[in-house]
Amino acid sequence: MENQEEHQAEGVGRPGRPGRPGSNPEAVTARIRARFGDASVRDGNAVGCESVIAERDALLPFMTFLRDDPELTFDYLADVTAVDRLKLDEAVRFAVVYQLYSYKHNRRFSVSIPVPEADPRIQSVVSVWPGANWLEREVYDMYGIVFEGHPDLRRILMPDDFGSYPLRKDYPLHGKGERDNFVF
Amino acid sequence: MGLEDQLQENVMTTKVDAMVGWARKNSLWPMPFGTACCAIELMATLASRFDLARFGAEAIRFSPRQSDLLVVSGRVSIKMMPVLKKIYDQMPEPKWVISMGACASSGGVFNTYTLVQGVDQYIPVDVYIPGCPPRPENVIQALMKIQEKVAQAKAN
Structure with missing residues (x-):
């Protein structure tokens, strides 16, 4: 109980399910802004959870802060995925999305990092959440986004010699002949 | 006055092909390659309600080297196809x-x-x-078709 009162005093809401009274959706983004400044983040539009869009340059300090800050404590990385916004009206083609959860505060949070097509790189967060290992491999396999610093960045679903990134929107559903011309 | 008249009912004569085929078709050893929901129906076919033992094909072995009937039940991706090919190649003839x-x-x-x-x-x-997935009755009919084919095969 003492912890909760402290959170309220700091402007961070009590534990609660997202969208419920007490979850205080703006608290997390406010806390991030207080640490990294207004320019570093902007609000996202994820449905049902709090969301923020950040820059990829300082990803590791950003994620480490989300994990270690006592008022945020996002100790569980639920998922890493990516979005190909090729046909959407977005300046940057890809976005890597991290779904976070805090056991301590029972709160979900979503971080979206734009990644340009010409330079599809982003830092690996395996050093922050070891569970990111296979999740990042899947994003690499499906979208061709390279996670720098990943300990074992190989394809995880498709065969090792598969030449394409099948979840990219410009990749045809029936493939480019791989299903008829594979070697074994 | 053929041979059978002299031997009467003590001995039955037949061709080697027919006898070996009869023995083989009633003792099939299936190798299940189950990758999807079809495998569940295959399991149901093997269990007591449909009882593939009635056709002598209940001895499922997960080693291709002990099997003579490969049942491919489910999706096969291009990453899985080399595995399936290797399993098929490991099965002894016929x-x-x-x-x-x-x-x-x-x-x-x-x-x-x-x-x-x-x-x-x-x-x-x-x-x-055919089917998505086929019912156990379809699997039984397929097995009976296989039995017809096995019975007609050369023993060599």
Whole structure:
């Protein structure tokens, strides 16, 4: 109980399910802004959870802060995925999305990092959440986004010699002949 | 005055091919290659309600080297096809193959980049079972078709 009162005093809401009274959706983004400044983040539009869009340059300090800050404590990385916004009206083609959860505060949070097509790189967060290992491999396999610093960045679903990134929107559903011309 | 008249009912004469075929068809050893929901129906076929033991094919062995009937039941991706080919190659002759369900036979609804559009592109198939998934009755009929084919095979 003492912890909760402290959170309220700091402007961070009590534990609660997202969208419920007490979850205080703006608290997390406010806390991030207080640490990294207004320019570093902007609000996202994820449905049902709090969301923020950040820059990829300082990803590791950003994620480490989300994990270690006592008022945020996002100790569980639920998922890493990516979005190909090729046909959407977005300046940057890809976005890597991290779904976070805090056991301590029972709160979900979503971080979206734009990644340009010409330079599809982003830092690996395996050093922050070891569970990111296979999740990042899947994003690499499906979208061709390279996670720098990943300990074992190989394809995880498709065969090792598969030449394409099948979840990219410009990749045809029936493939480019791989299903008829594979070697074994 | 043939041979049978002299031997009377003590001995039955037949051809080697027919006798070996009769023995083989009533003692099939299936190798299940279950990758999807068809495998569940295959398991149901083997269990007590449908009882594939009535056809002498209840001895499922998960080693291809002890099997003579490969049942491909489920989707096969391009990453899985080399595994299936290796399993088929490991089975001793003579051997037969059932392609169970729409996915193994034609790719089914998964007309996508990663799925083999019919395993018969890479291994010979004797009997196809339509359905998504087929019911155990279809599996039993396929097995009876295989038995007909086995009975007609040369013993060599």
